[in-house]
Amino acid sequence: MAYIYCMSNLARTPKQIGTIIQRARKKCGWTQTQLAERAGLRQGTISVIEKGDKPAKLDSILAVLAALDLEFRVGERSKGAGQDIEELF
Amino acid sequence: MAYIYCMSNLARTPKQIGTIIQRARKKCGWTQTQLAERAGLRQGTISVIEKGDKPAKLDSILAVLAALDLEFRVGERSKGAGQDIEELF
DNA sequence: ATACTATATGCGCTATGGCGTATATTTACT
């Protein structure tokens, strides 16, 4: 039985990505300013990214994820409940 | 039990993302031009994204992944042993 | 209410991503 990893960290849109980042940041107990420093960005940029209403650069997102000790993974989009996922590539 | 997480779908850097995209595209039997049309981008842009040497916009990457029926997921960075920390960007 | 922190916005500016178009280069197939 395949174990579906964690369904809530799905990141298809900038908004979803922003929400995930914000949640992770708060979980770390960091302010936007603190995260910005670690990611090499500004507080305002973190704010924009977390809201997800304005486009962002891939590098900025990757920097933020790295600062939060997170990372992207790529998987298939349409995933039935208990299907095996492995060997996509 | 089969929680095997395909190691090659790790996407920490633009280069890794590009490689994943290229592999998925070829698996679909598409040319860069075909993928570009489906993603609303140009062939040249797909080329740049797949190489990963030049920065890209998040939206472009998300569009490409969607065209390939793929998606990002966010997970913890340090998972399991033997993490090879590569340089970021 | 007051004071303080955190987050959201605004403006001008610079850097650059992606476009259109075109061409060079590589790869695949006779």
Next chain:
DNA sequence: AGTAAATATACGCCATAGCGCATATAGTAT
């Protein structure tokens, strides 16, 4: 080898991401 397709680059142009800096708004406490 020769031809065609696929991919990598190039150039000018426009749109915009993120910056520095500042301020406004929203929370969070005394």
